[in-house]
Amino acid sequence: MPDNFHEADSTDWLSTKLQKLFHVDSALRCQVCKDFYSTPMITSCSHTFCSLCIRRCLSNDGRCPACRAEEQELKLRNNSAVEELVEAFKNAREEVMNFARTPKYPAESKFSPKRKSDETETEVISSTNKRTKRSRHHPEDGFVQCPICNSRMSENKMNAHLDRNCQEFPNTPSKSGTGRKELNVILQKVDENTIKRPTRLPKINFSMFKDAQLKRKLGEHGLSQGGSRQAMQKRYTEWVTLWNSNCDATKPRPTRELRGELEKWERIQEGKRVGLGPQIQTGIKIKEKGFDGVAWSSSHSSSFKELVEKARRKADRFEEGPLLSETTPTLLPVSPKKLSENSSTIDAVKDPTTL
Numbered sequence: 001m002p003d004n005f006h007e008a009d010s011t012d013w014l015s016t017k018l019q020k021l022f023h024v025d026s027a028l029r030c031q032v033c034k035d036f037y038s039t040p041m042i043t044s045c046s047h048t049f050c051s052l053c054i055r056r057c058l059s060n061d062g063r064c065p066a067c068r069a070e071e072q073e074l075k076l077r078n079n080s081a082v083e084e085l086v087e088a089f090k091n092a093r094e095e096v097m098n099f100a101r102t103p104k105y106p107a108e109s110k111f112s113p114k115r116k117s118d119e120t121e122t123e124v125i126s127s128t129n130k131r132t133k134r135s136r137h138h139p140e141d142g143f144v145q146c147p148i149c150n151s152r153m154s155e156n157k158m159n160a161h162l163d164r165n166c167q168e169f170p171n172t173p174s175k176s177g178t179g180r181k182e183l184n185v186i187l188q189k190v191d192e193n194t195i196k197r198p199t200r201l202p203k204i205n206f207s208m209f210k211d212a213q214l215k216r217k218l219g220e221h222g223l224s225q226g227g228s229r230q231a232m233q234k235r236y237t238e239w240v241t242l243w244n245s246n247c248d249a250t251k252p253r254p255t256r257e258l259r260g261e262l263e264k265w266e267r268i269q270e271g272k273r274v275g276l277g278p279q280i281q282t283g284i285k286i287k288e289k290g291f292d293g294v295a296w297s298s299s300h301s302s303s304f305k306e307l308v309e310k311a312r313r314k315a316d317r318f319e320e321g322p323l324l325s326e327t328t329p330t331l332l333p334v335s336p337k338k339l340s341e342n343s344s345t346i347d348a349v350k351d352p353t354t355l
Helices: 010-015 021-027 051-061 080-100 113-135 155-163 178-194 211-220 229-248 255-275 278-287 293-299 301-320 336-341 345-350
Strands: 040-042 048-050 143-145 152-154
Touching: 010 021, 010 080, 021 080, 040 051, 040 080, 048 051, 051 229, 143 155, 152 155, 211 229, 229 255, 293 301
Parallel strands: none
Antiparallel strands: 040 048, 143 152
C-alpha cells in the first residue's frame, strides 16, 4: 500500500533497523487520541495532552485522564517545548523512516571495485581543479571582499574595517537570497505576534437559561438552534471546548473551520446513537450528567429483585453439591429441605412432580 494511505503509527519503527525510535515516537503522542500532540497543554499534575482532548475530558468528569487527579481548565498551560519537538520530529520522520527501511548492506554495484575507485578519484580531481580555477578568478575592479560581512572595498582599508568589526558596512545579501529569507522569517514572526488573539469563552450555567435564551446564545456564535434542549446544551458545550482549544493554538484556525468541526462532531455522535443497540444506549444514558439514579432504581426494582433471586438460587445449587446436567433443562433445583422430606434423593430428581 502506498505511504500516502498509511497512517503514521509508532509501531512502524519496530520493523526497521531503528527500533528504539518506537519509544521516542510513542512519547510524542497524546494518551487520549494516540496521535501526535496538537497544541499540547500541561496539567498541574505534570501530564501533557492535546488541548482539545484534555478540555473534553475535563468537561466530562473534571479529572486528569492519566492519574485521575482533580483538574481545572484554568490551570492548563501551554507546553511550547513539546510542541516544537513534535513539529521537528514530524518534519524529519518520513526521511528518517525511509533511511531506517533501507537494507543494512546495500547491493553490490555492477562495476568492479577498482573501476569504481578510479572513477571516484577522477571526480575528486576534476572537482578540485574546478574549485582551484574558480578561486583564482578575481574581479578587475581593484576591490577585495571582506571574509566576514562580504563587503567589497579597497585593499588598504581592509585592516581598519576588520578592526572596527565591520560596523561601517551592512552585511551584503548573498546571491542565493539568504538575506531575503531571513528578513521574511523576521517579518513573519512580527505578524504572528501582532495577530489579534481570540478571547476565551466562559462556561455557562444552563439551569439559568430558558430555551429561548439558549437559542439566542447559540445564534450569537452562528450555531444551529435546532434539536432538544439537551442537544443544544451539548452543542454549546462542545463549541466552548473547540473555541478555547483554538485559543491555545499558535496559529488559531478561522471560525468557519471550527463550525465545520462542530457539525462533524454532531454527526458522529448521532451516528453512534443510531448504530448502537438498546443495552449500550442505556449505558450511555447512565453516564450522562443529568441521569436520575433514584428514578431509574425505582422503575427497574422488579428487575433487580429478579436478578437477586436468581443469584440466591444459584448459590443454593452450589451448596447442594454437583449441579444437574445441562442436558436436562426440565429438571428443577432441589433444596436440602425438600431432599429431607423425600425418602430418596434419586427418586426426587427423577420425578420432580412429587416435590
